[in-house]
Amino acid sequence: xxxxxxxxxxxxxxxxxxxxxxxxxxxxxxxxxxxxxxxxxxxxxxxxxxxxxxxxxxxxxxxxxxxxxxxxxxxxxxxxxxxxxxxxxxxxxxxxxxxxxxxxxxxxxxxxxxxxxxxxxxxxxxxxxxxxxxxxxxxxxxxxxxxxxxxxxxxxxxxxxxxxxxxxxxxxxxxxxxxxxxxxxxxxxxxxxxxxxxxxxxxxxxxxxxxxxxxxxxxxxxxxxxxxxxxxxxxxxxxxxxxxxxxxxxxxxxxxxxxxxxxxxxxxxxxxxxxxxxxxxxxxxxxxxxxxxxxxxxxxxxxxxxxxxxxxxxxxxxxxxxx
Numbered sequence: 001x002x003x004x005x006x007x008x009x010x011x012x013x014x015x016x017x018x019x020x021x022x023x024x025x026x027x028x029x030x031x032x033x034x035x036x037x038x039x040x041x042x043x044x045x046x047x048x049x050x051x052x053x054x055x056x057x058x059x060x061x062x063x064x065x066x067x068x069x070x071x072x073x074x075x076x077x078x079x080x081x082x083x084x085x086x087x088x089x090x091x092x093x094x095x096x097x098x099x100x101x102x103x104x105x106x107x108x109x110x111x112x113x114x115x116x117x118x119x120x121x122x123x124x125x126x127x128x129x130x131x132x133x134x135x136x137x138x139x140x141x142x143x144x145x146x147x148x149x150x151x152x153x154x155x156x157x158x159x160x161x162x163x164x165x166x167x168x169x170x171x172x173x174x175x176x177x178x179x180x181x182x183x184x185x186x187x188x189x190x191x192x193x194x195x196x197x198x199x200x201x202x203x204x205x206x207x208x209x210x211x212x213x214x215x216x217x218x219x220x221x222x223x224x225x226x227x228x229x230x231x232x233x234x235x236x237x238x239x240x241x242x243x244x245x246x247x248x249x250x251x252x253x254x255x256x257x258x259x260x261x262x263x264x265x266x267x268x269x270x271x272x273x274x275x276x277x278x279x280x281x282x283x284x285x286x287x288x289x290x291x292x293x294x295x296x297x298x299x300x301x302x303x304x305x306x307x308x309x310x311x312x313x314x315x316x317x318x319x320x321x322x323x
Contacts, residue, residue: 002320003059005067005103006310007046008112011087014042015303016049018057018064019311021320023123025304027057037089043102050103067105068314070112070306071095074158080109083158108317110310113142114151114160116299118309120261121146122322124301131257135162135244136264136299138219140175141183145255163187165247185243188266191236192217198232205232219269226273240266241274245281252282252290263299271298 001020008015017028029052033045046069054060071093073085080096100107110118117126117134126132126146134144143162145152152159163183164176171180175189184190195203195217199210207230208221225233248260267274275298283291301308315322 002065002315002318003057003063004311004314004318005050005053005064005105006307006314007050007067007069007099008115008306008310009042009046009069009071009088010112011036011072014045014049015307016046016053017304017307017311018053018059019307021315021322023308023311023322025307026059027053027055028304028307029053029056035088039088039090039093039098042088042090043098046099047102061104064105066108066314066318067099067103068108068110068310068317069095069099070110070115070310072112074156075109075111077109077153077157080107082109108310108314110313111144111160112306114144115307115309115313116142116263116301116305117144117146117261118151118312119301119305119307120263120299120309122312123308124305125261125297125299126259129258131255131259133162133251133255133257133260134160134299135247135260135262137187137240137244137262137267138265139188141187142264146257147255162247162251165250167243167246182243182247186240186247188217188219191222191240191266194239195232195236203232206230207233219265223269223273226270237270237274238277241277242281244274245278246285248278248282248296249285249291252286252294256290257294259295259297261297261299263305267298268302 014031018026031045031049035042071082072087074083082093082095084091095109096107120126130149132146136142141163144160164181168180172184174181174184207225209215209217279296
């Protein structure tokens with residue numbers, strides 16, 4: 001049995017895990033950081049999380065064959081460079097080189113959303129599938145595409161930006177600065193903007209945080225309001241589900257996947273009340289025969305998805321065949 005160290009670098013925390021080639025997370029740990037604009041602080045957090053994970057796995061550095069890291073931004077896979085890490089306020093980061101020097105082992109670099117889909121393909125909801133798409137709506141909306149057993153890289157490596165498919169060129173402003181992106185309709189941020197706008201116009205709601213303009217309305221708050229039959233919250237959830245259904249139909253027409261995996265904070269909180277509508281809208285929007293045999297499913301791996309995917313990519317880079 002071989003082990004690798006897999007790291008998931010987020011905007012405010014790092015998760016590290018020792019993962020076996022059988023897909024077992026033998027030990028994992030988290031480390032918070034305030035590394036916005038400071039790559040050295042992020043490196044310190046990576047080192048701390050890695051050492052905690054090794055301790056929990058009762059493993060030593062000598063047992064680690066290689067390491068991988070998932071980062072929240074587009075990656076030059078050939079050189080291990082992150083073009084941009086917007087949540088960290090960084091660009092053109094020599095991730096592979098710097099983390100390799102930090103940990104004393106070879107390091108591969110992967111986009112975190114691509115890694116999330118890989119984790120679901122290796123050990124989760126898309127296990128064994130060769131044609132899959134991942135949609136991960138949370139604060140934004142990440143995506144990944146897997147065709148014939150490989151992640152789609154394209155010419156630049158910047159692929160799977162499903163959140164920036166244009167749904168309406170005159171639609172609401174997206175966080176990217178453009179108008180009408182899917183992310184501007186189907187993310188937690190989009191939900192919050194939509195309900196706040198309607199609340200200001202006089203629509204009633206008991207959503208937690210709606211009266212505080214400086215607070216965030218969390219996905220779980222939408223769920224609790226929906227369970228209490230709050231009409232505005234229910235409309236917001238229905239609206240997001242509709243647009244995820246539209247996007248699914250587009251992806252089915254374009255790629256004919258075996259499965260579309262839905263994850264991220266919104267689905268983790270509200271998948272039980274969203275998935276059936278997503279499926280219904282997608283089926284209605286698909287051409288005859290296109291929807292047949294396509295599974296639209298919730299992710300299963302939770303917080304482990306990205307580290308499992310990073311581990312899978314690392315093992316594959318080492319030449320290991322994974323089951």
